[in-house]
Amino acid sequence: MLSTRRALAAVVSVVVLAASACGSADEDSGSAKVEVFTWWAEGGEKAGLDSLVSRFGTACPGQEFENGAVAGGAGINAKQVLNARIAQNDPPDTFQVHAGAELADYIAAGRVQDLSADYDSWGLRAALPQGLLDDLTVDGKLYSVPANIHRANVVWANSQVLSDAGILQAPKNLDAFLQDLAKLRRAGVESPLALGRDWTQLMLLESVLIADLGAKRFAGLFTGATSWKSKAVRGALNDYVQLLAYSNADRDALDWPDAERLLIDGRAGYQVMGDWEAADLAAKNFQAYEYFTFPGTEGVFQWLADSFVLPDGAGNPDGTRCWLKTVASVDGQRDFNLAKGSIPARTDVAGDGFSAYQMDAMADWKTATPVPSCAHGSACSQDWQNTVNATLGAFSTAAEKDVPGLQAALAATAARYVQQ
CATH class of the missing domain: 3.40.190.10 (Periplasmic binding protein-like II)
Known part of the structure; x- marks a missing residue:
């Protein structure tokens, strides 16, 4: 499993290997x-x-x-x-x-x-x-x-910020993660969890849903096997609201690299982001970071793939x-x-x-266990994803966090695409 460590990730030079033939009908007919x-x-x-x-x-x-x-x-x-x-x-x-x-x-x-x-x-x-x-x-x-x-369900952390707050190991579950976020805020870190807009918020919600529902029931949310109206989903949404409270107030104005900058600059302790962040941090010459799978999702690999x-x-x-x-x-x-x-x-x-x-x-x-991601198109259609992004954006900016209303909106969206 992914473990907390000082990452020494760097983009590796491409190794040029001898290629095997790939037959084509056009080989003898010019370019x-x-x-x-x-x-x-x-x-x-x-x-x-x-x-x-x-x-x-x-x-x-x-x-x-x-x-x-x-x-x-x-x-x-x-x-x-x-x-x-x-x-x-x-x-x-x-x-x-x-x-x-x-x-x-x-x-x-x-x-x-x-x-x-x-x-x-x-x-x-x-x-x-x-x-x-x-x-x-x-x-x-x-x-x-x-x-x-x-991989989507990964947490990236600023090692120095954690060390200064006395956090010396990765949290094993969501409750422990919330406790560490609270510890960071008490240590003077205004935005313990760096967060951006749109799909970055959906990524965070999906990690919480996996942690609270497990892989099978999470995947079922997008096939109709799991109801969005369940008590388990309500509990996950309440956990999501707690995480939002530890994020930066300007999250709805930031793209993910802007949120990442909070992490690099030491103004945040954690960021939930896909593993393209490793290459991005290396490109920005920032090496004082750690990574671990989102607490409570050990043994689950939330995947997304570029394909042709x-x-x-x-x-x-x-x-x-x-x-x-x-x-x-x-x-x-x-x-x-x-x-x-x-x-x-x-x-x-x-x-x-x-x-x-x-x-x-x-x-x-x-x-x-592989599970797909709605935030990146492997679990839901583009229209479904766009609707959920808009719903979460409105929820993020609302002064009062209406969890029952959010759950009803997510359930209504799912009902348009699958039979519950």
Whole structure:
């Protein structure tokens, strides 16, 4: 399991390995472009994309990468551009999408093609955890190829701030976490828990729900197996309100890197954020931090994955399939994740060369119970996610925290998408 430690994470230089052939019908017919649409435009994400492009160039002779990246945090801008292009029947050859339920609308509209046969021919089923395959499968079919795995239920901490307050170990449960937050505030830390707006608040709520409900009942919230109206959910929402009280008052005005700055500057002790934070902290040359799984979620791996699809109407389907095979390969996943700071979706990639955090996460990915994330599209559709984000934003800014009202709103939203 992830353990509290002084992280020495750093983005590792990409290791260039010898590539295996990736067959394409266009190999002997001259160069053919493959437009790859992503929101990877800078930092570790761009470095990861560049490593895949290098691998693709070797593995897919006759195919030429065309960069269709649109910048924008978490893909907000890119998704708007993509949806407009698809509506105009002008899809790129492939596009990045969060794996899981975020694809539901594209699948229902017949906008992406079934890749089940490719999974079989590439031997990909045997390389992915069954829990991930279950979450990716829609009516018995697979529609996307995950390039990586990120973990959402992680807490990042400023080691010096904790030490100054006499906090010397990670909390084992949510009650202990709340006690440590209170200790930080008594020590003069105004905002013990750094928090941002929108999906960052949903990430926090999801971690609390996992801690209070457990993996199975949490996942059931998005399938109808667990009722949002239950006493257990009410208890989790009350815990969430307590956590909000220890966060920064300007949370609704901050994006996650702005909230992270509170942590780096010592104005906060903790931040709940996905494990892309390790690479970001390293890029900002901040090493005095610790990490641990959100208290009460030990043994649970809340996952999200960047994946690629084969759109219906893609201009170069053969080239796209070669891109997808490159993304799915052991070497492709190794190169990409070494650069990006995430971990391979495949469980058969060797851990040498990866950072301390990545090696911890890779070990957990093989043994922990995977659960999806609504905040990052693996558990719920984009519309569902947007509605919940707006609901939590309104709740955050309200002077009075109406927990029964919040629970009713979340239950009503879920009822529009699943049968309770």
